[in-house]
Amino acid sequence: MSLNFNTPDFEVIREESRCIQCKVCVHQCANTVHSYDEEDNVVCADDTKCVNCHRCVTLCPTKALIIRRHPLEFRENSNWCGKAIKEIYKQSQTGGVLLSSMGNPEPFTIYWDRILLNASQVTNPSIDPLREPMETKVMIGRKPEKLEFDSDGKLLTKMPPNIELKIPVMFSAMSYGSISRNAHESLARAAEELGIFYNTGEGGLNREFYKYGKNTIVQVASGRFGVHKEYLNTGAAIEIKIGQGAKPGIGGHLPGKKVGEDVSATRMIPVGSDAISPAPHHDIYSIEDLRQLIFSLKEVTGYKKPVFVKIAAVHNSAAIASGIVRAGADAIVVDGFRGGTGAAPTRIRNNVGIPIELALAAIDQRLREEGIRNYCSLIVAGSIRNSSDVVKAIALGADAVYIGSAAVIALGCHMCHSCSTGKCNWGIATQYPELVKRLNPDVMYKRLVNLISAWNHEIQELLGGMGINAIESLRGNRLMLRGVDLNEKELEILGIKYAGE
Amino acid sequence: MQVFQIFVYIVNKIIVYQVIKIMKVIDALNVYYSDLNSLVDNLIETDNNVTLKNVFGQRYIGRGLPKKVKLKIYGIPGNDMAAYMDGAEIEVFGNSQDAIGNTMNYGTIIIHGNCGDTLGYAMRGGEIYVEGNVGYRVGIHMKEYKEMKPVIVIGGRAGDFLGEYMAGGAIILLGLNLAKNEDIIGKFCGIGMHGGVIYLNGTPDKYRFGKEIAKSVNITSEDILFLRKHIDFYKKTFNNQLNNLKVESFSKYVALNKNPYSNMYCTY
Numbered sequence: 001m002s003l004n005f006n007t008p009d010f011e012v013i014r015e016e017s018r019c020i021q022c023k024v025c026v027h028q029c030a031n032t033v034h035s036y037d038e039e040d041n042v043v044c045a046d047d048t049k050c051v052n053c054h055r056c057v058t059l060c061p062t063k064a065l066i067i068r069r070h071p072l073e074f075r076e077n078s079n080w081c082g083k084a085i086k087e088i089y090k091q092s093q094t095g096g097v098l099l100s101s102m103g104n105p106e107p108f109t110i111y112w113d114r115i116l117l118n119a120s121q122v123t124n125p126s127i128d129p130l131r132e133p134m135e136t137k138v139m140i141g142r143k144p145e146k147l148e149f150d151s152d153g154k155l156l157t158k159m160p161p162n163i164e165l166k167i168p169v170m171f172s173a174m175s176y177g178s179i180s181r182n183a184h185e186s187l188a189r190a191a192e193e194l195g196i197f198y199n200t201g202e203g204g205l206n207r208e209f210y211k212y213g214k215n216t217i218v219q220v221a222s223g224r225f226g227v228h229k230e231y232l233n234t235g236a237a238i239e240i241k242i243g244q245g246a247k248p249g250i251g252g253h254l255p256g257k258k259v260g261e262d263v264s265a266t267r268m269i270p271v272g273s274d275a276i277s278p279a280p281h282h283d284i285y286s287i288e289d290l291r292q293l294i295f296s297l298k299e300v301t302g303y304k305k306p307v308f309v310k311i312a313a314v315h316n317s318a319a320i321a322s323g324i325v326r327a328g329a330d331a332i333v334v335d336g337f338r339g340g341t342g343a344a345p346t347r348i349r350n351n352v353g354i355p356i357e358l359a360l361a362a363i364d365q366r367l368r369e370e371g372i373r374n375y376c377s378l379i380v381a382g383s384i385r386n387s388s389d390v391v392k393a394i395a396l397g398a399d400a401v402y403i404g405s406a407a408v409i410a411l412g413c414h415m416c417h418s419c420s421t422g423k424c425n426w427g428i429a430t431q432y433p434e435l436v437k438r439l440n441p442d443v444m445y446k447r448l449v450n451l452i453s454a455w456n457h458e459i460q461e462l463l464g465g466m467g468i469n470a471i472e473s474l475r476g477n478r479l480m481l482r483g484v485d486l487n488e489k490e491l492e493i494l495g496i497k498y499a500g501e
Numbered sequence: 502m503q504v505f506q507i508f509v510y511i512v513n514k515i516i517v518y519q520v521i522k523i524m525k526v527i528d529a530l531n532v533y534y535s536d537l538n539s540l541v542d543n544l545i546e547t548d549n550n551v552t553l554k555n556v557f558g559q560r561y562i563g564r565g566l567p568k569k570v571k572l573k574i575y576g577i578p579g580n581d582m583a584a585y586m587d588g589a590e591i592e593v594f595g596n597s598q599d600a601i602g603n604t605m606n607y608g609t610i611i612i613h614g615n616c617g618d619t620l621g622y623a624m625r626g627g628e629i630y631v632e633g634n635v636g637y638r639v640g641i642h643m644k645e646y647k648e649m650k651p652v653i654v655i656g657g658r659a660g661d662f663l664g665e666y667m668a669g670g671a672i673i674l675l676g677l678n679l680a681k682n683e684d685i686i687g688k689f690c691g692i693g694m695h696g697g698v699i700y701l702n703g704t705p706d707k708y709r710f711g712k713e714i715a716k717s718v719n720i721t722s723e724d725i726l727f728l729r730k731h732i733d734f735y736k737k738t739f740n741n742q743l744n745n746l747k748v749e750s751f752s753k754y755v756a757l758n759k760n761p762y763s764n765m766y767c768t769y
Contacts (some may be wrong), residue, residue, distance in 0.1 A: 007543050087769070096767025223642065224623035228606045229585045230563040256760040268625055268646040269668060273759045274695050278666055283581075283600045283619050292560065296584045296603065299538060300565040346769070420768050 005089040008047035011070045012056075018064035019043060019464030025056035025065065030423040030435055053416035055425035087346075098346035098398060101419035101429070103246060103338040103383055106350050111357035111490070112389045116499060118480045127469050129460035135470040136459055138168045138400055139376040140237070140305040141330045160330065161306045163236050165400055167232055167456045168471055169390060171448075172335075172381050172402030173219050173241065173310070175201025176343035177254045177263045177275065178419070183411055183428045185441040188212035190448035200400070202252065202277060204266040210234050217308070220297065222251060223277035225267040229300055237331075238297050239308040240290070242281070244274035245339025245382040248312030248353045252277035252344070258422055258431045287323035294328045306330035313337060313359030313382060314352075318366035325367060325376045333402065334359050336382020340405040342429055343420035356382035357396065361494045364397025364476060373476075387458035396494065397476040411444050411452045519603050529576065530555035533649075538562065558598065564592050568607070583610055586627065599636070602629050605651070611738055612684050618660070623669065624651040628731075632739045633678075637687070638662040643697055645669025649685035654731050658738065664714070667756070668696040669680045673731055675746060676702040690714065694756040700728060704752045717753040724753055 012033060021043055024032040036042075050067060055067045074082045075194050087098060120126040127134065141162030148156040169294040169498060171187045178201065190253045191198040192215045199217040204226015209216070218235030220227050232238055243249065254263075254275035264271040286292050309324045310333035311317065317334060324332050336356025341349065360380050380393050380404035390401050409415065412426040419429035427439030459471070468474050482499040483491050491498060525548050529537050537559050544551050549569045553562065556576030561584055563572050568588030580599045583591055588607040596614035600622055608627040618636035621629055626649035634657035641662065643651055651670035656677045663686050664672055676685035684705055691699060692711025704716070728748050736743050 090767050090769055094767040097765055099766040099768045224604045227585070227604050227623070228625070229587050232585065253762060257763075264646070268649070269644050270646065270696065270759070273668060274761065274763070276642075276666055276668070276693065276695065276762075279640065279695075282638055282665075283603060283622055292580055293599075296561050296564060296581045299535065299561045300585045303535075343766075345766075387622055418768075420766075 002093065004093065006048065006086065006093075007072055008050065008070045010052045011047055011068050012045035012049040012050055013066040013068060014041075014043065014045065015064045015066075018062040020062055020064075022061060024059050024061065028055050028059050028425060030425050030430075030432070031421075039156045051416040051421075052414075053418065053419040053425050054414040076497035079340045080236045099343055099420050100346040100349050100417060101341060101343055102415060102417045103340040103419070104350050104353075108337075108355065110383075111355055111486075111494070112385075112392055114483055114485045115357070115393060115494070115496065116482050116484060117388065117395070117462060117466065118482070119465040123188060126467050127464035129457070129464045132464075134460045134464060135472070136167050136456055136463075138165050138471060139163070140165060140379065140399060142376055143374045145374070161237075161304055162330075163197065163306060164195075165197065167452055168394060168398075168400035169384075169452055170196050170217070170379070170402050171198035172240065172339075172404040173199035173201040173217075173244075174342075174404055174408070175203030175219075175225075175254075176206060176266050177201075177203040177258055177431070179408070179429055180263060180424075180427055180431060180436040180439060181206065182436050182439040182441045182444070183408070184209065186411055186439070186445040186448060187407065187447040188215065189441060190452070191215040193445070193449050194452050196452065197236060199239060200235070203254070203263070203275070204268060205231055205234065206262070206266045219310075220293075221277050222279070222281040223273055223275060224481075225269065225277075228268075232297060232301050232305075235305065237306045237308060238301065239310055239333065240281075240293060240297070240329075241310045242284070242290075243310065243314075243335070244341065245312045245335030245337050245353055245356070246341035247344035247348050248314050248337075250281060250345070251279040252350060255422075257333075260431055263431060287327050290324065290329075291327040298328075303460050304410060308333050308379070310335060312339075312352075313354050313433065314358050315354065317354070317359045318362040321363040321378075322366055322370055322372065325372045328374055331377040331379055331399070332363070333379045334363060335402075335431060336360075336380070338383035339381055340408075341381075341419075355391075356380050358490075358493050360393060360396050360398055361478075365495055368397075368476070387455035388462065390455065391459055391474070392481065394474050395477050395480045396473060397478075399475060406451070407448060410447045411439065412447075503745045525550055526552045526554060528555055529553050530557070530561060532559070534559040534561060534579065537586065538564065541566075556595075563589055564714060566591075566608070586610075588627075593649065595634075600632070602627070605629075607649070613739065615657070616655075621651065621653050624653075625649055626651050628652045629654070629736060630731075630735060631657075632656045634659070636660045638665055639663045640667055640670070640697075642666040642668060643670040643672070652731060654735055656735065656741075658683065658685045659687065659690075661689050662692060663687065663690045664694055664697065664699050665689070665691070665711075666693040666695070667691060667696075667699070670697045671700065671727070672697070673700045675726065675735065675743070676748075677741075677743070684709065690756060691756070693761070695759050695761050696745070696756055699754040700724070700751050701754065702746065702751055710754070713757055714736075714754050715757050717755045720751070720753050 033049045139162040142160035189196040202221035213234040216235045219239045221241040256272045308331040309329040313336045337353030377399040380398045385400045424430040481496040527612040552573040558579035560579040563583045566589035570589040572591045574593045584603040586605045586608045590609045592611045599617035602621045605624045610629040612631045615633035616635045623642045637660040654673045676712045691714030694714045716724045
């Protein structure tokens, strides 16, 4: 065994005058950072194990703990920064592929922050959502070319299946396996109360959650875990996962150690067996093949459920989206390169894919140009952080958004980027029963309800300010957007004017 | 004149429908796949035995069909036959196309002919018997769960990537009627395999296998019983005595590890 070059990333500072040796931190830390020394009656810390998840800080009754970035620095070098050096230490020690969790943390441009919204002044009145009706309901699915009625005004047109969202925000796909049962239950219950949808992810659906079926989107990925007729018919809509923003072009891999009895029953694989999702669906090598899968799902569900196709935002997303519409999908989901994950190879997460803002604008534009935008809904994901991101996404052409990271943050995630270890101290990205029970769904689902309700009110305020009283009227309304700090090419792709124009 | 034609057309339709109802035989010639499949759905409400004639590539036949339903198909069913099937029995008198038994849960498929690619993709339960040869990526990502153990029995040979990502169940290759210099499998057999078992009649060269699969030295009496059971079914079903086939000449291949990539990553 060679010398371990790794040095701690964080420093645990314990104010001894405040510490009462209650050992809460010792019991709470699944990474075993804290330990109690009986002889000296002190609590000690091993900084190297700390991931900065704030669990001990939050639960310390005397607020004796602070976690800081470790002050140890390498010699200043803009090229060989500490991170680059440490990555080489890790790989040369283990020979492993670097694995990260959550979305791309690199300092790429966040276009949401360079887009500004309009408001009414003098020439048209703004609307006060507290006192006037304001609609945030959207329908997701294929829309007919035209509507035909008989002489009595009865609708003759056969309507394609649509699902109704009370608020244009859904919880994106997070599988049971990547997140805990209690996290899943919180998402399901919140979706039900809010009149929106949560997504099973590719890990199947626990039978006890079938009762939330009408607020569930069931996912079908290349591993086909837990996919059967009953599962498909339980959900309100079906999502085919082709790709994910955090790891475009590669498959998934749930290690066997996370496949306990319950996950095994949900995925329908043996306990302890790796759950490997191949990179492609091996029955889809073309748009025509995608059509085959879309219609096999429609056939087995009696054409009653919309079928979504989820792709990662990549260079040719617009052309791919056009193909997806023509393949018969009822909605396209596009996941930007900042989208979160339980685990992804670091190099892929940080370097593959494109920003969702640009992909969204390009796809919406392309589908309009081809006259096929009404054939499907457009749902975007990949780091929607707040209600103004939602409003900007809709003005750029989205029908609705998916949130994943924001939802788990509401459940207590502190963005320590360590999901793949399976030792989530907040009971979210873990399968250890003693950690899972820390997340109480009775309490936590309400935090999700609170978050989305607050966003809904903010969305209404932003809409009202623009003089718009229905979110449908904002969709693709890019005149409501202006750019700052953007070059001409970026403005052209986003299809927006510069502020002041 | 036109009225008369319409009248004849309607009468014709009624007669055809009645015939279908009595015989439970559907003439699938020029019937669009979704119409054909809903016709089958309607028929099985009253009778579980349905025969399809003149099938020419219609997709998704038998998708999701439940237990007790028996389907006989004459012709060539299209892709995704028996997708998500949930217990039905299908017998095909002819060849079949790709992705037969895709994500199948329960049931039995018998094919009197050859089969295309990705037969039994992500199949979780049930049995598939193919009289002749099969294409690429057969049994890909087959899995098993508790009492659900899918089995694919192939009379002839298989193309490349047999049992890729295989996670459970069993594939049996009889290797009948091989031409001279023809091997029972293609290349990359069992690549990415992390569960299940493949029985081959013979011992192909090592280069044809992925690094995740290995020949097992322990062929137990259970293996022999299992093979006999399925070979006997094959004999009976396809009316083939298989006089030269010896169970003792089979090799058993299994995954080396159910966690093949556990040491591949370094978390940070």
